[in-house]
Amino acid sequence: MPFRNLRQLTDATEGKTWISSYRKAVAATATVAGQWYDYSYAGGNPIANYYAASPLVSSVLEADKGIIVPSVPAGSKQFLHRWMAMSAAASATSTTNQNQQMYMLDYLLYYPFVDMDAAGEDQTMAQTQVLPRYTDGVGVQMMVVAQSGTVGGGRFTITYTDTTDTQRTTTSMFCGAAAAAGSLVNAVLATGGLTPFVPLAAGVRGVKSVQSVNFSVANGGLCCVVLVKPLVDSWIREEARRTTSGTIESFGDAMEVEIPRTRAGMVEIQNGAFLGILGRGAAGSLASSVLVGTVETVWG
């Protein structure tokens, strides 16, 4: 049963809690300034998620391959209590991973290996899996993750089913410049848009499934359309690093979210959730940076 007041939450923290640490090391290939990056794609703990499944067939991710949180018994609900993150710089002189906006997501359903070279083709999805959580689609967003390096400059539309079971097609979206695998395709500081998620039509409350993707202009490479539920966002202000010459200086910041003290409401984490993180390298490339932190949950 969820919490009715702060006392019940406090009582639960005497045992009904969980803490996991994570460490995700971004590959050495440069990412683009202003671009969002899917940390689930990076190696470390949890292990890298490459969205490996049959092309264009809906698939789900296993909870224990994301940031691990427990399942709770029927009748109980689990909530995010604390989220902490720090971003270690790639080197003593790297500063490009500072000022990093972060999202924590529950990854729900994905459609892998969309060919971004197949200009003009409707790439139709097969629906062997449906949303495992948030099944009404409310609040569910789409993001497009590069599964290989891209050339850039493409344009595409996605046809999807919304929460009212109405089929809709997005506006024609621009892709950014050449991007590294793991980057979000349509999320650079360019014509393509400023958000990590695919813009939905006015009044649409979420997405239930994806029917097809059509690249009107080739973008090069492969991508995956991922349905996600954004849970919470925050900001890492400064990279963690230490100079090695001259007057040796240390820098670093820890991003901390504590619910309900620093955020109103309670963020539920449903059983089976695959938890992952997006980061936006506002100051430059995230290449070879390392994101670490902890996730604490509480249930009642």
Add this chain to the structure above:
Amino acid sequence: MGYSSLDDLVNQISTNGKFGRIDYNKTTAVAGVAGTWTDLGTATGSVPASTYAGTSLTYVPTDDTWSEGAVWHGGNVSTATKHFLNAGASIFAAAGAPWILMCVDQVGYVPITGADVTGTGARTITMTALDSGARWPNGVGLRAYFSTEVAPTAGGPNLTAMTYTNQAGTAGKSIGVTVGFAATPVTGMVPHSGNAATRYAPFLPLAVGDYGIRDLEAFTLSTGTAYTGSGQLVLHLVKPLWSIPIPASGIYSERDFVNQLPSLPNIPDAACLKFLVFQTGATTSASPLIVSADYGWN
């Protein structure tokens, strides 16, 4: 009893003198491994290095008088209750940042030596189950983790089975997953942490719905590659109390426990305070780590 208000907290500290301070320092024993947790018990400093003495597979309870490394926090205050008010920590190291420091109350540990490290059969632990009189009654909130007291020569087995009695007294509960251990865990390392599949860190998972451990029953290290050499492992039973990020080398990070929610982590009578640290990079050997904390009681 705790504090009824901030005014009460100020009064108990300033008028009645019901407060104290913990100072702790260690020097990292060996070069760390990137992405792993380390049990600082094996490092030298104040408190001294622990040897985790005892008979293999026999549980050793620990409290604030544990001669091998308990942090003194002023003795028992019951029927009052004691609480952390704040904490701070610093690590000065050429490599390894950023870090995460965690404070735990170690209720006890199980030494694992000789063939119990290198063998592949089931190991049965001798332990008397915790009851309602334990400082964490019935084991509510307790978690378990392994650490390396003496590094095995090589290997990398899997924890293919582990059973415990949960907080409700149900015996034979299984952690339910296979947990991978590092091939060559250095001294102090939590071998099931790190950058690989099937690693759980810092604590081992529990069965669905369980939120405590009354009794450590048995475990099996098999499949993978059995450890060789004369390594020594330790299985710890602890209550996590708090954690604090340390973003950069040489900068003291502080945490205020009065204003977080829920606030004021409890230090029960006889608590055996210990520290774990997570390292993003490979922490340089012989790096100094300091921790201090204020506590009060009422």
